[in-house]
Amino acid sequence: MSVKAEEGSFSEVVSTKQRGTLLVRAEGAIGSVCVAGDESCSCHPTETSVRRIRHWYGRFRLAGALVLLPLFVLISAGGGWIWRHGASQITPASVKVSGYVRADGTRVSGYSRRPAGSVDHDRPYEAEAFFGFVVMIAGALASGRIIYRALLTPDIELLPRITRAPVQRHPLRLPSPSTIGTRSRAPWNCTGCRASFAAGSNYFYHVERGERWRFCAACAETQRIIAAAAAAERAVLIASQEAESTLAWQVQYRNAFGHDPPPDIREPRAHAPGRGGARVGS
DSSP states (O other), X not given: OEEEOSSSOOSOOOOOSSSSXXXXXXXXXXXXXXXXXXXXXXXXXXXXXXXXXXXXXXXXXXXXXTTHHHHHHXXXXXXXXXXXXXXXXXXXXXXXXXXXXXXXXXXXXXXXXXXXXXXXXXXXXXXXXXXXXXXXXXXXXXXXXXXXXXXXXXXXXXXXXXXXXXXXXXXXXXXXXXXXXXXXXXXXXXXXTOOEEOTTOEEEEEEETTEEEEEOHHHHHXXXXXXXXXXXXXXXXXXXXXHHHHHHHHHHHHHHHSSOOOTTSOOOXXXXXXXXXXXXXX
């Protein structure tokens, strides 16, 4: 353990096993206690350098700079060579034409042109030069995108997306009816137990898509209990998936960059399945 202070002497040193930097009050000064094992502290330049190297290695690896960048650079260089080779084989405009006046009085200034028969000779080389130019530009753009992602893209966006499996609702045979009952004007049958009831008896109802379902008091209470239990079970499953997602994201960040995520970086929102990324839950 190392102790730093601007001035004065420490009256008491606080010992701890936790990792981090503590502020210690001294006589006329405030110092810092560096706990061994804290890689982010400036007292350990070697650990800090290794951590930065590992972090940037992870960024370049996730951005594809270790494999794709050399490949695209080679593609761009190859396209540049093809473009230059094709352009070098095109016949230059070496024939000079003096200025003249047309029959309608239009004056044409002098210019240079290619020799006769050079058009057929230059046609394949022009196509070769155009193809090489397109390949060179495409490789340069792909390389620039990889470099941009490796240097400027936030860490969170470099990590693969984590998706959650959708939490299925409880397969209720019937929906939960309203807690407000009403009196029937004609004989009716309960949707739940199929029992018949006379006119003037109370029932509970549920309206969905223009369809009205009627329940007796016993079936209505049963359906409400089942719906409440299903909602509680679904909330527990969602909370469990969120905990698994948080843990998976922290492990993913640690494996990619070699250290825990900083406190100012928040967990990304989970995405719906079908868009790629690791899947959490089942």
